[in-house]
Amino acid sequence: MSLQAKRVLGTSAAILGLLVGWRLLPAGHTSGAPPSPGTTSPRDRARPTLVGTPAGRAPPMSGAVNAAAPAAEALASELEVLRLSLIERFGSRLHEPSVQLRMLEQLMRYFQTRSPDRWREELQTFLRKAFPGQYEALATLLRDRLDYEKWVKDNDAYLRGLDSKQRRAAVWDARNRLFGKETAQRLWDSELKHQALVDALQVIDARQDLPLTEKLSAYKARLGAVYGDGAPAQLARHPQETMNRFLALPSVQRELTGMTSAERARSLWAVRQEMGLNDEALRRWDALDQTRDARWEAGLQYMAERTALARTLSGDALEARLQEVRARYFGTEADVIAQEEASGLFRFTRPRQWGRN
Known part of the structure; x- marks a missing residue:
């Protein structure tokens, strides 16, 4: 087999392993078509049936391997693919607490889906094997992250009762206490x-x-x-x-x-x-401003005419006239304006925000 073919097969296997690991494909199903029940391959049809073997039951294979061995091997392969993908994505910046936390939160979701009852133990085992040199830092950050999540949940009602300034102060007090001030500031730098x-x-x-x-x-x-x-x-x-x-x-x-x-x-x-x-973007914005100005001018004129009509007309008679007026001011957008008004939205009664609407 050529080197290129080996690389292609290796890449395909890694992708399939990752898809299985993230539950995008069910384990063991790597084909687009499900197996048809009751079908047998030519090799199966050629295999003689042993005397005394019940019909429909596969004969015992000599040297059968314990099913646990390939399952464990598949799991190890899956986790190795996961490790390599994490290194590729986060490796160059894994010394940064914010990057570490982002990786840990992705792994939390992965292992919680995979093993709801033992996800934390399995995650820590994975970290110990995948990142031995950074295990202590990652395990500590994981513990602090879970403690912080618990604090937020336990204090939800209390935090809701504070104004924004008090709430921000309380949250930062907890972050500094749980993560340490320097780490907390790096985690929430943005x-x-x-x-x-x-x-x-x-x-x-x-x-x-x-x-x-x-x-x-x-x-x-x-x-x-x-x-x-x-x-x-x-x-x-x-x-x-x-x-x-x-x-x-x-x-x-x-x-x-x-x-x-x-x-x-x-x-x-x-x-x-x-x-x-740049100049091109500036010209586009200038053209958009002119379009908006024209739309608002038409909208304000429409609202003035609408108000005048509403003083003398009502019901179907008013709506019939408004259809004519909307078509005159807004053309193909008239139906959209009518639908907005039917829902209670009158866009031209909102404040004008120069450069924004």
């Missing part, structure tokens, strides 16, 4: 960064003396302080989310509302440019 930005935006929004351009500068400075050298990468990965957080500030929306259309277009372009969007 949450800490997110909260730091939320707090910063609240401060920026409260600064009524700052114009939009200075608020944007303060926001970018805070992004740099929170993410450090990773700020450009964060912006590149989440440009719209980062931009929307700023545009959603009530003070920013008020300032945009007070601008002329041309001033507002220039301000939105500047915000997006500062968020790292």
Whole structure:
């Protein structure tokens, strides 16, 4: 057999083993077609029936192997495939607590499905064999993770009774106590960064003396302080989310509302440019803003006409006129608007969010 063929067969076996391990295929079933009951292979038909063997029962095979041996071998092979897949996915960063925890949580789900009553023992056995050099750290993190889960469940009612600030303080107190402060901060690093930005935006929004351009500068400075050298990468990965957080500030929306259309277009372009969007993306957003402006202008005119009609008409007569008005303002989208109104949603009574809707 060629080396390439061996590699293909080895890869296929690994994939099938992984699928079986994750219950995507039932154990022992690696074919697309189920075996047909009552069918026999040519080899089976050629095998003579021993005298005294009941019909339909397979004759005993000489040198039969205990079924437990191949089952154990299959399990070992399955777990080895699992180990290799984990190393491939997490190995280069397995020294990081957050990566360790992510791997452990995946393994928890795997072993809980596989062995609901003994999943923890089997998981620890797997960790000891698969990652002997990191077993102590992984076992400790697993224990702390389970203790934290129990604490959250036991204190659910208490936490619900707290306001957001008190709840955050209580949760962090438990995390620091169970995991250690340094490990807890590394595990929930993204949450800490997110909260730091939320707090910063609240401060920026409260600064009524700052114009939009200075608020944007303060926001970018805070992004740099929170993410450090990773700020450009964060912006590149989440440009719209980062931009929307700023545009959603009530003070920013008020300032945009007070601008002329041309001033507002220039301000939105500047915000997006500062968020790292390239020229092509900036042009797409500008075109979308113009489409939204036209839609909102038509929508507000429609609502004014609708209100006037509702003063003099009702029932079927009102609906008949509204169908005409909706078709005039919204064209092919008229039926969608009608369905929304029938469900109680009037999209053009919602606040206008410049740069967002």
